[in-house]
Amino acid sequence: MHRGKLDILQGTLDLMVLQILDTMGPMHGYGLARRLEQVSEDALQINHGTIYASLLRLIQRGWIAGAWGTSENGRKAKFYSLTSSGRKQLRAEADKWERMSAVVGRVLRTAGRG
């Protein structure tokens, strides 16, 4: 594990991809990878390839859809966007995540003080 950088759990990556697509609209794979690095201020170092595993998982579940389009600099790229069931899933997951991280945070604080 690299110092100062976080390895991310699979489910977390999926959730983050959904979140980014929700806020940013349709994006291609590279854009997503870039965005992930930016929002985490480069704390998250991911192998760009893993993005595609995540995207495939999400497509198979029907939460996102992919279509070929043209990038801002005129390159052919496959763009992904959130489906309505993906949006629903994101809400549910985000709630769950927040509850979880709150709990985890509390436990860690308590443990630290004790």
Add this chain to the structure above:
Amino acid sequence: MLAGIRTLLSRIGLTLRPGSEDDDFERELRAHVQLMSDDLVRRGVAPDEAMRDARIRLGGVTQLRESHRERARLSWVGSFVQDARYAARTLARSRGFSAVAILTLAIGIGATTAIFSVVYAVVLKPLPYPRPEQLFNVFQVQEAQQNTGTGWSYPNFADLRDRNHVFSGVAGSQHHQLTLTGWGDPIAVNTSVVTAEFFTVFEGTPITGRIFSTRDGEPGAPGVVILSEALWRGPFAADPNIIGRAIDLDHRSFTVVGIMPEQFRFPLMRESRQLWIPLRQDPLFGAWTERRGGHWLQVTGRLRPGVTPAQAQADLDAMAARAQREFPAENAGWTARMLPLQRMIVFDVRSALLVLLAAVCVVLLIGCANIANLLLTRATTRSREMAVRAALGASRWRLARQMFTETVVLGALGGAAGLAIAYLGVGALSSLVPPNVPRVHDIRIDPAVLSFAVALSAAATLAFGVAPSLFASNVDLQTRLREDGRSGESAGRRRARNALAAAEVALALVLLTAGGLVLRSFAKLTSVNPGFDAEHLLKAEISLPRFEYSTPEQWRGFTRDLLNRLHAEPGLQNTAVTIPAPIADGAINLSFEIMGTPARSANASRAANYVSITPEYFTVMGIPLVAGRAFDAHDAADSTPVCVISEALARMYFPDRTPIGQRLRFGFPPGPDVTREIIGVAGDVHDVLLEKPPGAMMYVPFWQAPFPGAVLVVRTTLDPGAVVATIRRDVAAMNPNLPVTDVGLMPDLITASLAQPRFRAFLMSVFGIMALGLATIGIFGVISYSVSRRTHEIGVRVALGASRGQIFRMVLGETAMLTAAGFALGVPFAMFATRLVGHLLFGVSDHDPLTLVAVAFTLAAAAALAGYLPARRAMRVLPMVALRHE
């Protein structure tokens, strides 16, 4: 849930159209690298470097592609399809191997399925009546006299029907033929005479009309008849208005009240054209309903729901005890038993069919062993391929799966081809199955047989596929890759192969022994002298309607007139009348007393087969007279009652004195309790079946004991067709409404009576030959493979001075060892098998030494042949070539 299904669907979608998604992903990855390098260039990185960095950041493209593909497809379906495709390619490459394996399997599965279709239709398939498992045949036995499985008299049946607590219904049936007139040519039609409860017990539903009611069974009820569908469609041309119309049977009018569907066939299981009339209205058996003595009514009972057979038997015992008390003269010593109706119907063919099924399964097993051996051999030659695959990361499980997929593909192809063979086989078998086997018309490939074939293919695949798959996947990388794949065969694998070949020999030994015995028994059967000269002997039957010819005087008059007419025809001088004719007609068994000898106890009466003949009979048939004289013109209706007995009867009952002049008495119409003087002894005749020893027989003059009809026996060298035409013409001249039936040549009738033994002998021979062939191929395969493996070793031996003879003997010795092991393994099973077929044998002991020696010799000779070819090849190995072999 929904998401899961969608995942599955999208995966299957990808699986079904491979390729397109891969391309798409490929493009996407290229786009990714492009976009990233664009980005980096914008940030000032040199273009080449940017491209390189982008690729690095993306990660291992191959890996990515692999995992994408894995995930995008159902991985096991994908790998199965992949394995199956690979397997198909591999099999297509080694055509010889595949052809032999698939053909072996196809023949085995095809033959087994075909035999199973017969077993299923005849033995296993439920009878076509509602809840057939409740139906039981109820019969009477007199154990002290070994009288097993007889019928009932009508009064005894009526008591059973009225007093039992265990049957929801009991019905009686019998059958014979009546003459149908008024619809085209007169025909003799199979008539089942049944008690009124009959159709209620069988729960038979007519296509149209009604079944019999209680009223139809009452004395004096008007005549009614139910037709079978085939009869209705045949002579009655499917007349839609038949219900309510009257038809003439033996010149008496019967009103048609119903038509039974095609599948309802009882008690005549083999006849599609038949009709049913109430027992009381039958001209023959109707007169017997008041007599308590006699055992002629076949009784079927339907158990009440919830009653066990044991409870029913207890009730039968109680009723039998009461019947013995009430009517000791008729019922002393008689008890009642029951058997599931289905078992009863197939009683005599069931075990023979099961033996055939077992035999064909043995053939299939030998075939499987052969294929397993071929696969093991191939696995050895492919061990390098396996090692390479293992080195590239395939797990042992993955390799085993690959190998097993190959055998599954083999099994599926073999099974499919086997099914095609089964279709052909069933067609051939249906025409081969003796017509006197019940339910033959039901033999077909139906869903049950189809499922059997599929299950059989799966079982066979497991049988020949598991061991080779496991052996093949057991790869020791180090040794395998280092060696040249030459001597790389494990001892375990070699042992497995030898064991399989030995097992084949053992199985073939079992089958050949059983088949040899059955065949020899059949040969003995065909050489049995029937006791008369069947050549140029023709038989035909005329039965007289009892309503029209009701008195013995009329019966005598008709037969005398007919014989006079026939004797006047050129070439028909050698014509006699007999009832019944031997082999063709069965026997009439009657009890008798010897006058002046104390009568035996009630349950130990004497019995013999009764034949009524005209004086020419012995001459026409060529039956020798051993003592005394035959009948002549003086033995007329009003002269001293006489009889001629057979040698068997003389031996049994007059062992120490001459029977001539002794007197017999048997209670049989028309003159019951007539005392007859024995005037001669005739040679023995196999009167029922060639398999059965000649029974005790007594002949009486037709003029003293006439029947309403005649079986003509004619010895003539004229064309049979012309003879029959003459007979028909003469009969028609006397009465145009009399059919001439049951026409046949005696040699054909004897051949037909051997149909079942012939069928068994034929199939057992076929299976035996298949087993022998397969086992020979099996030994050949193992030995020749062993020789090719050992070419190097043999070369060294020859170089070190071994003579060719020594090499030859070494290989033959290996063959002998294998065969000996097979014999050692097979003999106990063969002994067991001979016991299984023991009851099918005639005139051959189940340890017949000649058969056993012949079988052992044949198998040894086949093994020697199988070993000879590889041995000769081994002998010709040149040391230099062999040593350079690698």
